[in-house]
Amino acid sequence: MKLSAIVACAGLLIGRTQAWTCLSQADANDIAARSTIFLQHLNVTQANETAQGLFADGIVEYGDSINSLKGDPLGTQVENGKQHYINDTLSTEPIPQINTLNVVAGCNQMVWQWEFLGIGTGEYRISGMTLITVDAGSKIVEQYVEFNSLAWGANIGFNITPSALPGK
Numbered sequence: 001m002k003l004s005a006i007v008a009c010a011g012l013l014i015g016r017t018q019a020w021t022c023l024s025q026a027d028a029n030d031i032a033a034r035s036t037i038f039l040q041h042l043n044v045t046q047a048n049e050t051a052q053g054l055f056a057d058g059i060v061e062y063g064d065s066i067n068s069l070k071g072d073p074l075g076t077q078v079e080n081g082k083q084h085y086i087n088d089t090l091s092t093e094p095i096p097q098i099n100t101l102n103v104v105a106g107c108n109q110m111v112w113q114w115e116f117l118g119i120g121t122g123e124y125r126i127s128g129m130t131l132i133t134v135d136a137g138s139k140i141v142e143q144y145v146e147f148n149s150l151a152w153g154a155n156i157g158f159n160i161t162p163s164a165l166p167g168k
Ligand SMILES: *[C@@H]1O[C@H](CO)[C@@H](O)[C@H](O)[C@H]1NC(C)=O
Pocket: 043, 044, 045, 046, 049
């Protein structure tokens, strides 16, 4: 962690027993790598162990791509709490392949750009991004995820018929 980054975050430091430092690129890459192990969950035991150290207890998740896919009203909170989130994720089918396309490290936030391959029929890649917010212990407290849910839906059997765009 760079001194300049530490100084930039000094406002968050006061009163904490453990010094907070901004995410370095390596920290952000590590969070993306552990998120991949969890979301792929090719080995559920390993995914669960990884997730226990990755997420804060009160983690929340938002994102209308998931709401659209599930038929929930836009703006509905997707996940609330670590154990629910872990259970929900680990009870779904494993994701055959997750490729990290880019990781941008901020201070207490990072952006992880990714693609999922092999969902459902696997006909279409699913590309998306997660805006991740971490706490002072670098555990994830919030995720805002958006991706191509139309491609996801098509892969799992939604009957999608494109129509001419209005105004064309
Ligand atoms: C799954 O992960 C656990 C924990 O890391 C490990 O002990 C176990 O051997 C793994 N199972 C397989 C089939 O690789």
